[in-house]
Amino acid sequence: MPELFAQPTTVLLTGATSGIGTQMLSQLIASGHKVIAVSRTASALPAEDGLTRYDCDLADPKAVEAMASALLAKYPDVRIIINNAGLQLPMRLDNPALATNMLIDEIAINVLAPTIIARAFMPQFTALSEPSAIVNISSGLAFFPKTTTALYCATKAAIHSLSQSMRYQSEGSQMRVIEAILPLVDTPMTKGRGTGKLPADTAARAIIAGIRKGHDEVYIGKAQLLRILGWLAPFIPRRILKAS
Numbered sequence: 001m002p003e004l005f006a007q008p009t010t011v012l013l014t015g016a017t018s019g020i021g022t023q024m025l026s027q028l029i030a031s032g033h034k035v036i037a038v039s040r041t042a043s044a045l046p047a048e049d050g051l052t053r054y055d056c057d058l059a060d061p062k063a064v065e066a067m068a069s070a071l072l073a074k075y076p077d078v079r080i081i082i083n084n085a086g087l088q089l090p091m092r093l094d095n096p097a098l099a100t101n102m103l104i105d106e107i108a109i110n111v112l113a114p115t116i117i118a119r120a121f122m123p124q125f126t127a128l129s130e131p132s133a134i135v136n137i138s139s140g141l142a143f144f145p146k147t148t149t150a151l152y153c154a155t156k157a158a159i160h161s162l163s164q165s166m167r168y169q170s171e172g173s174q175m176r177v178i179e180a181i182l183p184l185v186d187t188p189m190t191k192g193r194g195t196g197k198l199p200a201d202t203a204a205r206a207i208i209a210g211i212r213k214g215h216d217e218v219y220i221g222k223a224q225l226l227r228i229l230g231w232l233a234p235f236i237p238r239r240i241l242k243a244s
C-alpha cells in the first residue's frame, strides 16, 4: 500500500488551536500539506497558505454533523482526519455537585464527535482506491486509568475500542484507522501537573511519523514502556497511573 503523506495531502485536524494540535498544524503545513483546522476558535489562528479554519463546537453533536457534511462536500480531497481535540476534566463521582453538562461535554468531544465524523467520512474513504486514514488520539490512560479524571480515561478506552471496530468495518479497503497512544505531554491540558512530560512538538512529530508508517497503533514515548509493563507486570503501571 502506498505510504500515507507520501505526497501533499489534505488533512482535517481537530483541536489545532492548542498543545499537540498546534504543533501538528505547523509541522503539516511546513511539509506542504493542506490543513482544515476545526475547533471552537479555529478562526483565531493566523491565516496562512494551506490553512482553512472552521469554527465548530465539538460538544454539540448537531454542529459536528453540519461541520462534517459541509467539509465533505466542500473538500472532497480530504484524505486524513486527525481527531485530536479533547477535554480532560478532574472529577470525583462521589461529588453530588458534579454538573451533568460537564459529563455530557467530555463524552461528546472525546467520543461522540470522532464517531460522527467517522460516520460522515467512512463511506467516501472506504470507497477510494487510494490510501486514507482516520487517526484517533488516545492515551495510556485508556489502558490504565487514573483516579482523578475517571470519565476522561473511560472516553479514551472507548476511543481504543471504537478504533478497533472501525478497523474491522474498513477491512478490504485502503482506509487505515490509526490510534496514537500518548504519554503525559506538556500542553495546556496538563499545565501544573506531572513531571517528565513529553514536549508537544515531539509528540506531534511522533504522531505524524506514525501515520506515515500506517501502523494500527502508535505508542509514543513512555506509552511504549507502559505497553511492555502491561504485558510483563500490569500491577506496576496500574499503581503508577492510578496516582498520576
Ligand SMILES: NC(=O)c1ccc[n+]([C@@H]2O[C@H](COP(=O)([O-])OP(=O)(O)OC[C@H]3O[C@@H](n4cnc5c(N)ncnc54)[C@H](OP(=O)(O)O)[C@@H]3O)[C@@H](O)[C@H]2O)c1
Pocket: 014, 015, 016, 017, 018, 019, 020, 021, 038, 039, 040, 041, 042, 056, 057, 058, 059, 083, 084, 085, 086, 087, 088, 109, 137, 138, 139, 140, 182, 183, 184, 185, 186, 187, 188, 189, 190
Ligand atoms: N497532554 C497530554 O498529556 C495528553 C496525553 C494523552 C492524550 N492526549 C490527547 O491529545 C489530544 C490533544 O491534547 P492537548 O494536550 O494538546 O490538549 P489542549 O492543549 O487542551 O488542546 C485541546 C484542543 O481541543 C480543542 N477543543 C476543546 N474543546 C473543544 C470543543 N468543545 N469544540 C472544539 N474543539 C475543542 C481546543 O480548541 P478550542 O479551545 O479552540 O475549541 C484545543 O485546540 C487530546 O485528545 C488529548 O486527550 C493528551
